[in-house]
Amino acid sequence: MYIKSIVIEGFKSYAQRTEVSDLDPYFNAITGFNGSGKSNILDAICFLLGITNLSQVRASNFQELVYKHGQAGIKKASVSITFDNTDKKASPLGFEDNDELIITRQIIIGGKNKYLINGVNATSTRVDDLFCSVGLNVNNPHFLIMQVLYASLQNPKRTEILAMIEEAAGTRMYECKKLNVQKTIQKKEIKLKQIQTVLYEEITPTLQKLKEERLSYLEYQKVVQQVEHFNRAYIAYQFVLAEETKESAANVLKDFQTNKENLQESVAKNEKVMTQLEEEVEEMEKKKQKEVINILRSLEEALSESQRANTRAQSSLDLSKQNLKSEEITYKSLVETMQEESKSLMSKEEGVKKAEEELNALQEASRKDADALAVAQHHFNAVSAGLSSSDDGEEATLAQQMMTCKNEISKAETEAKQAQMKLEYAQKELKKKEAEVKKRDAGYERDQEALSAVRKTKTNLEDKMKNVNYEEEKEKALLAEEVALTHDISQLRELYEGLMARFPYLQFEYRHFGKTWNPNSVKGPVVFLITVKDLSKARALEVTAGGKLYNIVVDTEVTAKKLLEEGELKHRYTIIPLNNISSRCAGPKTIQLAQTLVGYNNLYLGLSLVEYESELRKAMEYVFGTTLICDNLDNAKKVAFDKRIMMRSVTLDGDVFDPQGTLHGGNCWFCASSKTVPILCEVQEMKNTDIKLKTKMSKLETVKNELTSLKNVAEKYWKLKQQWDIKSEEAELLQMKLHQSAYHKQEEELLALKKTIAECEETLQKTKDTQKKAEDKYKGLENKMKNAKAECEKELKSAQQKLDDARKKADASNKKMKKKQQEVEALVLELKELKEEQASHEKLREAKQKAIQFYQCEVNVIQAEVSQTKESVEKSQKELAKQKQVILLHDEEIKAKSEEIVKYREENNELHLKLKELEYNIGKYQQEAADVATKVTKMLEEYKWIASEKQLFGQPNTPYDFKANSPKELYQKLQTLQERKQVLERAINIRAMNMLSDTEEKYNELMKKKRIVESDKLKILAAIEDLDKRKIKALHMAWKKVNEDFGSIFSTLLPGAKAVLAPSKNDILDGLVFRVALGNTWKENLTELSGGQRSLVALSLILAILLFKPAPIYILDEVDAALDLSHTENIGQMLNTHFRQSQFIVVSLKDGMFTNANVLYRTMFVDGISTVRRYQQLQGRKKCLREAEKAQKS
Structure with a gap:
């Protein structure tokens, strides 16, 4: 590849x-x-x-x-x-x-x-x-062969060359792993020593301890068996007691049941007698109903009809009077308004007069302060002359004041003697009168009982009247409140419209855009969106805001654009969109620095002096956020031009300092000519008026709703009221009768004597206090006489302080008076505005006067009707009173029968109480018997051995022989064994048996693992020995191959030269060294070679090693x-x-x-x-x- x-x-x-x-x-x-x-x-x-x-x-x-x-x-x-x-x-x-x-x-x-x-x-x-x-x-x-690599091999150590051959042969990795294994074996040796230490120092002692705990556990098991034996005997004794209690409870229940049957017979007999008496009372009630009550009902109906007619007439009269009163109030309000306007005109014509009154008051205050200054000066002069000031403020010598104290002591002693004589006389008379009043008149008691009954009836009627939820005075109060609210609303609306008319430029009007338009998107002018926290700073805030005070705040720039393009605005306005306004506000660190510079209470950020809705914050920061309000010119100048602050500042009087170097002062641009009151104060008054107007209108609506609901229950209420009036008259007659009795007069005399005694005791206490106070003062004056010089210096210092305070107060009053004089001059220009309102109010007054005349005629007509219905009601009331006397005779007969029924009922109540007590005892014993039976059943279920051994309980020569084995001694032995058991439970290890076997098993397992580890160690050492032999063989093969290629490559690089890798000693494991021959001369050291020749030697070795594994x-x-x-x-x-x-x-x-x-x-x-x-x-x-x-x- x-x-x-x-x-x-x-x-x-x-x-x-x-x-x-x-x-x-x-x-x-x-x-x-x-x-x-x-x-x-x-x-x-x-x-x-x-x-x-x-x-x-x-x-x-x-x-x-x-x-x-x-x-x-x-x-x-x-x-x-x-x-x-x-x-x-x-x-x-x-x-x-x-x-x-x-x-x-x-x-x-x-x-x-x-x-x-x-x-x-x-x-x-x-x-x-x-x-x-x-x-x-x-x-x-x-x-990868780099110059750095073979340069490092130009003079290598023998071990470095050997390491390269090992790497090429693949044995280097084996050596590294062998070293790691040897280190691991060393660590395991340390671990084995630790395990050996744990075996002999921890596990073996633990095994010994567990064996000892096993012995304690066996003792514990023996005690448990004894506890079980004694506990069984004691439970048998408890079972026998329970069965005996069960039998005795059954006998007691049988006696209680017999007594219960006897009591029930007596109750049934009394019930029969009570039934007969109740039938007689019912017959008498029917007779009373048939002969008397029907007549009374017809009279009451006639009275009710008369009362209803009277009520209707009275209601019509009240309504007409209310209408008349309403018109009169309105008329009066109108007259008052006109008078207020006249006063206002006078205050505007004589505006100077009103201000002059305030000015006179200030002058009077200034004069009083000047007088106080003179008094303080006089006092200072008197003290300087050696006179002392008494508690009442008069200057006198200490000797004169001591004489006054003696006179007060003498006067108090005289008053105390007079009060004591009066007290003794009153106490004597009181004992005499109390002896006379001990006998109480029987007629007086009857009248008092009758008065109590009438009052009780009145209370019942009052409760019914309260339940009707109609208050007699509430409707009148609501009507009066309705009239007052109507008048207040009219005045507030007129005041609000007048204020708005004075500031037409504050009214923001625009065309609405249909149903989809949200009016809340237009917030309004800034001036209406703020509330000034402190009106004394209103002028400074007006100067701070400037023209921005009349900017219009809206929610977005879209609303602003729509208002400008389609709103049909009557004036030019600047609009502030809340979502797009760039606002700046001074940071708290700058404000804190400025306040530190001039004083915390002498400087405020304009934004902190106004209140506003949270959604308007950006707009308010734009208007008020970058100006500081200072109390005077010096502070404003200081913060405006301080290099650390450099912010625009305004004083409370409206003077402005700008960091750019401009300064202007005086009133704000829109109120400098004529209005001395800041516009924000006027706007605040408009807001307050609007709030009051809305509150009054809401209250008026509530009053009207209450009046509507009251009319539905008025009829029921007046019927109850009529009955209450009758009872009130009865109560007044009885009260008058009681007051005219001799017994009542004696009671009043007793009260008067007790009051006299209390007054005399109070006088004695007061004179005693006065005498003590005068004596203390006299002692104080004596001490002053002794320290006259020090007291004189102290009083002189106090007089000097009062003189200084009076002088400061007089200077301040004089300053306020001069300031008021300047304000008086500004009021003369406000006279013309109210004169035109006089004519319209005069026409309205004439219309109201005609309405009052109409309602007055109506009241006179209804008044006559009310008088007629009232006479009819009085006649019906007299006939009804006669019929009630007849009813009283029937009630006395019924009362006698009822008292007899009450007597039998009380007797039955006592019998019922005895029955309940008896039933309680029966229930108690039944519960006790049931509890005992439950206990017996529970013991039989819980202790199965009871059923089989029950016949042995109490038998001699058995474990349950209660005579031979006293239950008391049995219980004491049981308690002793249980205590021993508890002691053993705390001391022993219940798990010792299991723990011992587990620990022995773990010990054996640990020893087994130890033997395995030692065996594995021997195997690993044997494997290392075998691999070492193989490593030496592989290393010799690699050395021969690399040595051959090394010589060949070096001869190619340097023709005529030879090179070999020779063992440094007899074995290559001791290291390898370079042997180089130039021609037939072998060099013993590489230092004999040139730099280029050494580089060729190193390069040849690297390439030979690479050729070993190409x-x-x-x-x-x-x-x-x-x-x-x-x-x-x-x-x-x-x-x-x-x-x-x-x-x-x-x-x-x-x-x-x-x-x-x-x-x-x-x-x-x-x-x-x-x-x-x-x-x-x-x-x-x-x-x-x-x-x-x-x-x-x-």
């Missing part, structure tokens, strides 16, 4: 597709100037053969293999070689059927590395196996660089003579080498790219062959 052609594209210096075609099957040479790409062809062959050590192809990574590292637009390197495979004996395994093999390797920068065999993808492993099968292992390349292809890279021309020519002749079965590709710069080649390739570097040209040299090849044949014959 040999190379027919090579195609290189993008590999190293070969940027374009370059083909090295028609390679000779025997001898090919490549020549060219340095750097023209000769060795790159050899690198390409090694690259395709699958080299992994990139340093051998002069690269550190795959990217360096691509032309100019992929930076010239070429991102892929590809090498493709066509092999002749007609010689089937030398074919790669698996490819005997292919006469030609085309193998390609590609790498892509940032991508993958792939192989192709005859155009089909293949793995790198498959390609490596293909080449290794024909002796072309590029990662151990004996077929490869189909050999690559020589400038191996003649250190040789003269005659030696170079001899190398070409030698290759033709000794390597007739292999293909050679030689890179050389010398004519002596490539003149012997059959085909010569010259590389050139043209425009930064390598190129190749082919030259046929068949004549030279024939000449060399003839000379080689002559040499062989001779």
Whole structure:
């Protein structure tokens, strides 16, 4: 197998597709100037053969293999070689059927590395196996001969030459593996020693311990058997007790059942008597219903009818009054509006007056502050003069203040004596009155009971009225609220329209585009899309935004285009599309730096002072994101021109500093002439008004819905209300009667005396506190007298501080007053706007006045009707009261019978309680009997031995003899054994038996494995000894063959010279050395040879070793660089003579080498790219062959 052609594209210096075609099957040479790409062809062959050590192809990574590292637009390197495979004996395994093999390797920068065999993808492993099968292992390349390789062999050690012979003979790999096996045996020896240590130090003691634990386990089993024996006897005793309890429970249940039957008979007897009494009461109720109730019902119906008529009339009256009130309110509102307009006109005509009032207030405040300053000055002067200030603020000497304290103490003592005398008198009277009130009047008690009954009826009626869900005052309140809301809505709408009329340029109107149009795509002017967090910064924000404040925000540029082209806009507008706006915003680091420079509370980013919807963020950054708001000129100037910040800044008064060097001040361009209030404040007021208007309208709708629902339940409510009124009158009469009784007056006197006692006690406490406070103050003043000088200095310092504070406050008030004076002058220009509204409101007032007159007449007519229906209701109520007295007589008779029924019912209740108690005891004993029976059954099921040994329970001379073996002692023994069992359970290893057998088994297994390992070691050592003998035999054969070829090749390269590989001592295993003879003189050392001769010796050895195991292809890279021309020519002749079965590709710069080649390739570097040209040299090849044949014959 040999190379027919090579195609290189993008590999190293070969940027374009370059083909090295028609390679000779025997001898090919490549020549060219340095750097023209000769060795790159050899690198390409090694690259395709699958080299992994990139340093051998002069690269550190795959990217360096691509032309100019992929930076010239070429991102892929590809090498493709066509092999002749007609010689089937030398074919790669698996490819005997292919006469030609085309193998390609590609790498892509940032991508993958792939192989192709005859155009089909293949793995790198498959390609490596293909080449290794024909002796072309590029990662151990004996077929690749480079100058560096044989240069290192010009003065080799004897062991290095021996190593090369071993490699050629194939014994080198055996030596490496033998060393690895010996190392492994050493490691196993260490492991065996560790196993021996574990056996004697761990496993053997563990076995001993497990044997001891086995003894403890046997003791534990004995205790378990004893526990089982005693436990069985104790269970038998428990079984006998359960059966005895079962029998006694049955006897008790029989007695309880007899008592239950007796109680049930008594209950049935009482039930019979109660039934008879209830029948009598029912008969009396029927009689009452027939004779009295029917008349009462007819009277109630008549009363109800009168009440309904009265209610209807009253409702009509209320409605008319509401209409009248509504019109009056509207009229009043209109008048108030007109008055407000008059006031507004006066404030606009007398706008100065309103401002002057504020100015006067400021002047008054300024005057007060000046007075406070004078007082502070006076106080300071007084303290400086030696006077002291008392708690009430008066200046006096300490002696005067002490005299005042004595007077307060004397006054408190006098008041305390008076209060004590009054208290003693009241307590005496209280005891006397309490003795008189002990006897209670029977009539008073009856009246109180009657009052309680009436109140209870009233409460029931109130509950029914609440259940109706109608509130008497709610409807009136809702009507009044409806009128008030209507008035408020009218005022708010008028106010909103007035504000909008004042700023017509803020109204953005456009033509809508049909049903498919989404109104939400147009957000509106910026001024309406923001909310100012702090209105004191409104003017600064207006200057910040400038004309952008009136830009229109939309969702996309498509919407903006449609508005401009088809929206029929009335004014020129700038539109901000949210999806296409380029916004900039100052970073947090810049803001933090600026705030550090001038103070955190003295500077803000304009964007942080407004609130907006999140979807509008880009638009708001565009308007407010690049300007800083500062509190004064100095700070604004400082941040604007600071080289680290350099941002536009605006003061609160509207002064602007621009980093470009411009400065302008004063009010904003659109409000500088007449309006002192910032437009953002006005817009905020418009927004607030609109919110209030919508809230009021929503509330009005709710009120109307509630009024509609209330009318449906009003009739039912008024009927209950009428009955409640009757009971209220009864309650008032009884309450009045009670209050007029002597007993009630005595109660009131008692309360008055108790109140007097409490007041006297409180007075005593107050005087005591006052006296104590005055005494403490007196002691304090005495201490001050002792430290008069220090106190005087302290008070003087305090007075100085108060004087300074008062002076600062007076200066501030004076500054505010002057500022207000400037504002007053600006209000004079706003007078003309309200005068025209007076005429229209006057006409509306006259219309409302006529409506009020109409409703007033209607109210008078309905008022008369209400009076008439009210008299009818009062008459019906009197007749109904008489009939109710008759009903009371019937109720007393029924009450007597009912009390007798209650008596029997209470008796039956007691009997039922006894029955329940008895049933509970029966259930308890039944449950106890059932539990015992369950226990007996469960014990029989759980302990099967009970049934067979039951007859032995309690019998003498048996294990169940409870007299001989006391159950108490039995239980104690059982407890002792169980405790011993628990101790053993904690101490023993229950698994000791199993663990012992397992451990013994593992011990035996480990010993068996140990013996196997020792046996295997002996076998391996025997095998190594046998292989060493074979290695020596193979090494001698390789040495003889390589020595023969070495001498032949060297003689060809250097005619007349001889060379051999001789053992350094008696055996070749000690190493090999070169012996060279020039003519008949043998050289003892290579140092006696020239550099070229040493190179020929090294090259001869390499070629001899290669000839021992020939490869189909050999690559020589400038191996003649250190040789003269005659030696170079001899190398070409030698290759033709000794390597007739292999293909050679030689890179050389010398004519002596490539003149012997059959085909010569010259590389050139043209425009930064390598190129190749082919030259046929068949004549030279024939000449060399003839000379080689002559040499062989001779």
